[in-house]
Amino acid sequence: MLTTSTNRALALPEIVFEILACLEAQAELCPQQIQASLRACSLVSRTWFFDANVFLYRAPYIRHGRGSETKVNALVRTLTTTNRGLYVRSLSRCKLELWEMFPSLDNLFDPCPRLSSISLCFRSGEKGHLMEPFETEAFRTLDPTIAQGMAHIQELDLTSVSINSIDKDDTTYADAALNCISACTRLHKLVTTRADWSNIRTISKHLTDLSISFLAPPDLKTSVALAPSLVNLTSLHLHHAPQAIPAHDFSRVLAQYCRSLTKLDICPESITTQSLETLVLHNPGLVSIYLRNCPDIYTAAVLKHPPQNLEFFDMGTVDSQLILMALALCPKLTSTGKSAPRNNNTVEFWQSFLEKARQIQELHVERWSDFHSKDLFFNTVLPKLGPQLVRIWFGWRDLLGCDELEQVLTSCDRLQVLRAPVKGNGQNLVRCFKVVATRSRLREVRLFGDNVKFCDDDKRRMQRFLPVLCSFST
Secondary structure, rough: OOOOOOHHHOOOOOHHHHHHHHHHHHOOHHHHHHHHHHHHOOOOOOOHHHHHHHHHOOOOOOOOOOOOHHHHHHHHHHHHHHHHHHOOOOEEEEEEEOOOOHHHHHHHHHHOOOOOOEEEEEOOOOOOOOOHHOOHHHHHHHHHHHHHOOOOOOEEEEEHHHHHOOOOOOHHHHHHHHHHHHOOOOEEEEEEEEEEEEOOHHHHHHHHEEEEEEEOOOOOOHHHHHHHHOOOOOOEEEEEEOOOOOOHHHHHHHHHHOOOOOEEOOOOOOOOOOHHHHHHHHHHOOOOOEOOOOHHHHHHHHOOOOOOOOEEEEEEEEOHHHHHHHHHHOOOEOOOOOOOEEEOOOOOHHHHHHHHOOOOOEEEEHHHHHHHOOHHHHHHHHHHHHOOOOOOOOOOOEEEOHHHHHHHHOOOOOOEEEEEEEEHHHHHHHHHHOHHHHOOOOOEEEEEEOOOOOOOHHHEEEEHOOOOOEEEOO
C-alpha cells in the first residue's frame, strides 16, 4: 500500500500525543464528550489506538444515574482482563460515583499501581441503592491489599448521602472514612461530608486541600495534635452539617498554625469572627474568600486586614458600605461573587459601585432585585461593566428572554463563560449567539429553563458558527 503524507502524519507519535493531551486538558470541563472523543481517536489507526487507550483509562468517568452500577462493575471486569492490563496501569484518577465498588478495590489497586486520585460515594438507605457492602467488615478494617493501595492515594473524595431514618446511623460511614483517611499517608486533597472526627488520630502531613462538613468536629486537644499536620493547607472549606456541633475549637487552632492559605470557604458555625480575623492576618496570600450566610461582622473582620491579592470575595447579603469598602481595599478584586446590598440598594449605590469596580471581571446576578430593578441592571450596570466581564452567572429566579440574552451577549465583548436561565425555543436562542459569533470568545455556555429544548440540528448550528465552544448544555 502506498504511504501518503496523511498516513505518515497519523503515524507520528509526537503529534498523536499532543492531540490527545490537548483533549485530556479539557476533561474537567466536559468529561463525557472527552471520553467519547478519546474512544473515536482509538479507532484512527494502530498508533492512535495504543496512545488513546492510555489517556482513555487514565481518568475514567462514569456519570451517576440509572445503570451506573452496571457500568462500574463492567469497568472493574475490564480492568482485570489481560488485554487491557497494559493500558489501565496508567490509571491515575478514578472519578466514579460508587455504590458497590469498595469490595472490589483490591481488584482495582493491583492492576493500577499509579492510582493516586479516587472518588468514593457512599449512599445510605435509599430505596434501590443498597448499603450492605458498605456495612461489611471490609469497610471498617480495610484489608491489606486495599490499605496498601490507599497509601498511594493523593486525592480522596468521600461523600455520604444519608436518609432521615431512626434505624440507621452514620457510625459505619464514620469508621470507614477515618480508616480511609488514616491509610492515605500521602494524601494531598481530602473532600468529605458529614464527617465525624471525634475519634480521629492521624492525618497526612502532605495535606494541602481540605473540604469538610463536620457532624462532630475534633475537640481542642485533638485539634492541637492534628494542627502540625495541617500547616501546609492552601485551601480550606469548613462547612457545617445540620444540628452539628460548632467547629470553633478546630478553626481557632488552625488560625494559629496555617500560614499558606490561598482559598477560604467558611460559615459562622465553623469559625468565630476573632478566629477569622486571625486567620486572614496570618494568610496575606489569600486569593479567594467565600463567606456563607455570615453576619456583617465577618466581612468586617476580613477587611480589618484585607489581603492585597484577593481576587474573589463573596460576602453574601451585607451592608452596602461593606461592598464598597471591599472594592476600595482590595485592589485585585475581580469578583464579589453573589454579594448583594441589604440596604441602600439604590441607583446612587450602584453608581458608586461602578466607579470602584474597574477591575471586576465576573458578575453573579441572582435576582433583578439585587440590582434595585431590572431596568437598572440592563440600562446602567450592564453597559458599564459589560466590556470588561469575562464570566457572568444568572441565578434561577429570573428568566432571560431572547432579546435580553442578545443584549447580554452584545454588551460583553470579553465574555468566556455564560450561565443563564432562559425562555424561548432553540431556534430563537441560536440566533442570539449567531449575532456575536464572529467576535465571540465564549468557551462555555450553560442555558437552562423548563421550556428550553435544543434539537440536535440547533446544536450543530451552534458548533458551526462557534467552533471554539467547548461546552454547551441545557
